[in-house]
Amino acid sequence: MKRSLRGVTIKVCGLTDPDEALAAVKAGADAIGLVLHPTSPRAVMPAQARRVSDVVHAMSPSRVRVVAVVVDAEPRAARELAAQIGADAIQLCGDQQPEDWVGFPLPILRRIGVEPSAEAELLAWRPVAALMVLDHPSGPGGSGRPVDHAIASRLCQRAPCLLAGGLGPDDVAAAIARVRPRGVDASSKLEAEPGRKHLGRVTAFIGAARPALARAHGRFGAFGGCFAPETLVPILTELDAAWRQLREDSVFRAELDQLLGDFAGRPTPLWPARRLSEVLGCEVLLKREDLLHTGAHKLNNTLGQVLLAKRLGKRRILAETGAGQHGVATATACAQLGLECVVSMGAVDAARQRANVLRMQLLGARVEVVHAGQRTLKDAVNAAMRAWIADPLGSHYVLGSALGPHPFPSMVADLQQVIGEEARAQSLAAGGLPDLAVACVGGGSNAIGLFRGFLTDDVELVGVEAGGTGPEQGAEHAARFASGAPGILHGCHTFLLQDDDGQVLPTHSISAGLDYPAVGPEHAALRASGRARYTWATDEDALAGFDLLARREGILPALESSHALGWMLRARDELRGRRVVVNLSGRGDKDLDLLQDRHGELERLRERSGALP
Amino acid sequence: MTRPSAHGTVFLEARLAQLRADGRRGLAPYITAGDGGLDTTLAVLRALDDAGADVVELGLPFSDPVADGPQLQAAAERSLALGTNLRDVAEVVRRLRSGDDDAPPSDLPIVVMTYANLLSRRGWGSAIGLLAAAGCDGVLVADLPLEEAVVLRIACAETGLAPLFLVAPTTGADRLAQLAAASRGFLYAIGRVGTTGVTTRFDEDTQDYLGRVAEAAGARAVGVGFGIAGPDDVSAALRHADLAIVGSALVEHLHRAVASAPHPSRAPALAARAATTFLEHLSEGLNP
Numbered sequence: 014m015k016r017s018l019r020g021v022t023i024k025v026c027g028l029t030d031p032d033e034a035l036a037a038v039k040a041g042a043d044a045i046g047l048v049l050h051p052t053s054p055r056a057v058m059p060a061q062a063r064r065v066s067d068v069v070h071a072m073s074p075s076r077v078r079v080v081a082v083v084v085d086a087e088p089r090a091a092r093e094l095a096a097q098i099g100a101d102a103i104q105l106c107g108d109q110q111p112e113d114w115v116g117f118p119l120p121i122l123r124r125i126g127v128e129p130s131a132e133a134e135l136l137a138w139r140p141v142a143a144l145m146v147l148d149h150p151s152g153p154g155g156s157g158r159p160v161d162h163a164i165a166s167r168l169c170q171r172a173p174c175l176l177a178g179g180l181g182p183d184d185v186a187a188a189i190a191r192v193r194p195r196g197v198d199a200s201s202k203l204e205a206e207p208g209r210k211h212l213g214r215v216t217a218f219i220g221a222a223r224p225a226l227a228r229a230h231g232r233f234g235a236f237g238g239c240f241a242p243e244t245l246v247p248i249l250t251e252l253d254a255a256w257r258q259l260r261e262d263s264v265f266r267a268e269l270d271q272l273l274g275d276f277a278g279r280p281t282p283l284w285p286a287r288r289l290s291e292v293l294g295c296e297v298l299l300k301r302e303d304l305l306h307t308g309a310h311k312l313n314n315t316l317g318q319v320l321l322a323k324r325l326g327k328r329r330i331l332a333e334t335g336a337g338q339h340g341v342a343t344a345t346a347c348a349q350l351g352l353e354c355v356v357s358m359g360a361v362d363a364a365r366q367r368a369n370v371l372r373m374q375l376l377g378a379r380v381e382v383v384h385a386g387q388r389t390l391k392d393a394v395n396a397a398m399r400a401w402i403a404d405p406l407g408s409h410y411v412l413g414s415a416l417g418p419h420p421f422p423s424m425v426a427d428l429q430q431v432i433g434e435e436a437r438a439q440s441l442a443a444g445g446l447p448d449l450a451v452a453c454v455g456g457g458s459n460a461i462g463l464f465r466g467f468l469t470d471d472v473e474l475v476g477v478e479a480g481g482t483g484p485e486q487g488a489e490h491a492a493r494f495a496s497g498a499p500g501i502l503h504g505c506h507t508f509l510l511q512d513d514d515g516q517v518l519p520t521h522s523i524s525a526g527l528d529y530p531a532v533g534p535e536h537a538a539l540r541a542s543g544r545a546r547y548t549w550a551t552d553e554d555a556l557a558g559f560d561l562l563a564r565r566e567g568i569l570p571a572l573e574s575s576h577a578l579g580w581m582l583r584a585r586d587e588l589r590g591r592r593v594v595v596n597l598s599g600r601g602d603k604d605l606d607l608l609q610d611r612h613g614e615l616e617r618l619r620e621r622s623g624a625l626p
Numbered sequence: 627m628t629r630p631s632a633h634g635t636v637f638l639e640a641r642l643a644q645l646r647a648d649g650r651r652g653l654a655p656y657i658t659a660g661d662g663g664l665d666t667t668l669a670v671l672r673a674l675d676d677a678g679a680d681v682v683e684l685g686l687p688f689s690d691p692v693a694d695g696p697q698l699q700a701a702a703e704r705s706l707a708l709g710t711n712l713r714d715v716a717e718v719v720r721r722l723r724s725g726d727d728d729a730p731p732s733d734l735p736i737v738v739m740t741y742a743n744l745l746s747r748r749g750w751g752s753a754i755g756l757l758a759a760a761g762c763d764g765v766l767v768a769d770l771p772l773e774e775a776v777v778l779r780i781a782c783a784e785t786g787l788a789p790l791f792l793v794a795p796t797t798g799a800d801r802l803a804q805l806a807a808a809s810r811g812f813l814y815a816i817g818r819v820g821t822t823g824v825t826t827r828f829d830e831d832t833q834d835y836l837g838r839v840a841e842a843a844g845a846r847a848v849g850v851g852f853g854i855a856g857p858d859d860v861s862a863a864l865r866h867a868d869l870a871i872v873g874s875a876l877v878e879h880l881h882r883a884v885a886s887a888p889h890p891s892r893a894p895a896l897a898a899r900a901a902t903t904f905l906e907h908l909s910e911g912l913n914p
Contacts, residue, residue: 173776230773242769243791243793243794243797395690402693403819498747500746502743503690516688
């Protein structure tokens with residue numbers, strides 16, 4: 014099977030030992046390089062290379078690529094060698110001609126020596142090589158010496174490149190910021206001695222490179238990016254720089270912390286839901302974001318962004334809203350901080366969340382009802398982006414989820430990760446880390462906020478999408494991972510519900526907040542790496558979950574959050590005896606109109622689920 | 627794939643160089659492909675060619691066109707309701723190039739304007755290859771900034787299609803220079819901060835900005851678009867630019883002609899006539 018190099022951003026090269034290779038994979042490497050050049054200090058014999066390759070593929074059958082690194086090899090010999098060791102790709106160093114490699118059966122990486130004349134060589138290789146490895150021009154193989162950043166930066170504009178040349182944990186982030194490569198490749202600086210990797214350095218290197226790559230491009234693996242109209246690009250660049258600076262600014266941080274604490278009510282409790290736990294047969298800890306001021310996690314984000322906008326001297330705030338929770342949270346932050354507020358909302362959503370329309374208006378916001386397209390969240394985002402394009406200097410667009418062009422997905426996740434940080438500390442104080450962390454996923458800001466607290470722990474992460482009337486092809490739903498495909502919408506590359514031509518498909522969910530065709534790019538990357546898994550709950554599952562929490566715990570959850578509970582009800586067998594943190598992202602008062610219409614269904618669902626005696 | 631070798635970057639740049647050598651300025655009408663049906667699109671392209679359009683921007687419609695105003699969004703919705711896709715747009719251009727019983731072959735320069743997902747969905751190389759093979763000259767992707775365009779530029783380099791880039795009044799000097807260097811064919815200057823379809827005021831600030839764009843572009847031609855509706859706008863837009871790009875106003879005008887057709891079979895002819903009269907009207911702005 015030919016597997017592309019798409020999504021390969023961190024390569025650890027020169028491995029010689031299966032255990033070290035496994036450790037590198039576990040630390041998050043996307044590709045492992047095996048040097049088959051006999052005179053290299055990191056050379057491996059083919060039989061040993063095969064052992065390394067086999068254990069890597071056994072541990073990570075889909076994600077990690079094994080790259081055979083050869084010097085001066087002919088295509089025929091290279092093909093045989095690659096087959097012998099089970100490599101997924103070949104890296105060519107030394108004296109080869111691009112035309113000899115047309116039609117080679119494996120993806121090719123080409124080493125390019127970074128010197129003023131390198132561009133011609135890179136362009137010659139571009140038709141046959143999927144990735145360039147930019148290294149110091151001395152010698153044919155890994156040099157361990159840093160490259161000229163200015164030239165490397167230009168080369169990265171011309172082809173997808175991995176930056177190499179003696180990168181280590183201490184300098185990789187700065188090099189990425191200057192060169193903006195697709196990814197990085199490191200070897201000698203991660204060693205304890207030639208040929209033996211130092212595992213602490215490998216982990217530190219990947220830990221430094223991954224966020225630096227995300228910041229440089231807004232990339233999460235193959236996902237994310239900044240696909241915005243030119244008018245907004247300079248504004249987004251400025252926003253990115255401002256956020257990087259302010260998130261480290263102690264005065265800003267103190268002001269935000271005070272707002273989050275004394276105004277919004279943080280920290281929110283972690284409630285051991287005993288009566289719910291009895292029914293589900295597992296230990297459920299509810300992260301009570303529904304108790305935050307305005308009734309949902311959204312305020313964490315809006316307070317941060319409106320405060321940022323004020324610092325940038327903006328006078329007006331734009332926002333989109335689906336269920337109305339983000340709109341209310343934005344209107345609230347604007348009232349508190351004294352900025353004008355305009356919220357776009359689809360006509361369908363404005364009808365099904367009437368109470369929130371009134372709340373926004375009472376808080377002094379103007380609600381612009383959108384009648385274009387499907388008249389739901391997607392169309393509200395279109396309208397808000399257009400309004401921002403019309404006034405990018407005077408306005409700031411407070412995007413409500415971990416979505417959109419860079420820096421929004423990173424910035425929103427930064428602002429929401431307080432959920433996970435608190436939940437982690439609270440669960441430790443309450444007896445230990447959970448086995449699972451579960452959250453509903455629309456754009457995915459409440460989920461990424463929770464997940465970020467547990468990313469480096471041995472905690473299973475589960476995101477629950479809106480299954481609507483059933484996530485099969487053709488049915489109405491918003492389960493992007495169940496039947497979507499990678500695509501570009503609203504500024505980022507992510508999983509998207511779309512047809513074969515790339516037109517965005519209509520969605521359906523009982524909850525307006527999950528009724529959206531794209532998912533946050535960090536979730537797409539967490540799924541691709543296998544760090545999180547994504548499932549779905551139908552409208553009926555959500556109603557059953559809502560009913561369960563209302564009757565067993567005396568809490569009316571938002572229909573969005575009810576999806577997480579609905580999935581747990583369905584997955585009871587799998588969860589038995591385990592400890593689960595669930596993000597209760599919002600409260601259900603906004604959904605009363607809809608629940609009045611479907612009240613009769615609750616009893617029927619209750620009987621069917623058998624959850625309540 | 628065979629392609630009409632005459633078309634692409636070299637052809638488009640030679641045409642625009644000739645425009646400048648002749649001391650002329652030109653018109654670049656925008657139409658949404660498939661609005662009113664593909665036969666209407668073909669008839670309108672031919673009419674625009676006959677009426678003296680220098681370049682046509684052919685919009686491949688997307689479901690979520692965030693850079694466009696309500697007129698072009700409505701046109702995209704009408705076209706998508708008829709099922710228009712990338713292959714259809716390529717086919718229209720192929721028919722334009724080959725000619726038929728109704729009209730001789732046309733070498734009217736064509737730049738396809740679209741959004742990233744439609745090309746990424748098919749695969750950048752395959753999508754660009756299809757457009758190049760049909761005889762298109764360039765491609766402009768409204769939501770693909772230079773930093774994300776590495777793959778597009780590679781595909782264009784391999785097929786000879788011109789990758790065009792946009793600059794906006796918010797674009798700073800360094801970035802303007804980068805975009806001017808990267809854009810082939812011509813550099814597209816957004817006349818105003820905002821989406822398409824709202825009138826642009828060509829005040830002193832706007833003219834200063836367009837002057838800076840022209841200076842950065844140097845030998846490269848500049849087209850000005852967004853909010854150009856009549857001959858006065860054309861005249862003002864062309865003070866510093868080579869091409870005036872007219873979109874929303876023309877698209878609305880053509881839509882009215884199509885909607886007035888007593889029978890759908892009459893739509894192409896009516897739209898073609900409307901295109902001719904509209905372009906003649908705009909041409910008054912070329913020689914004030």
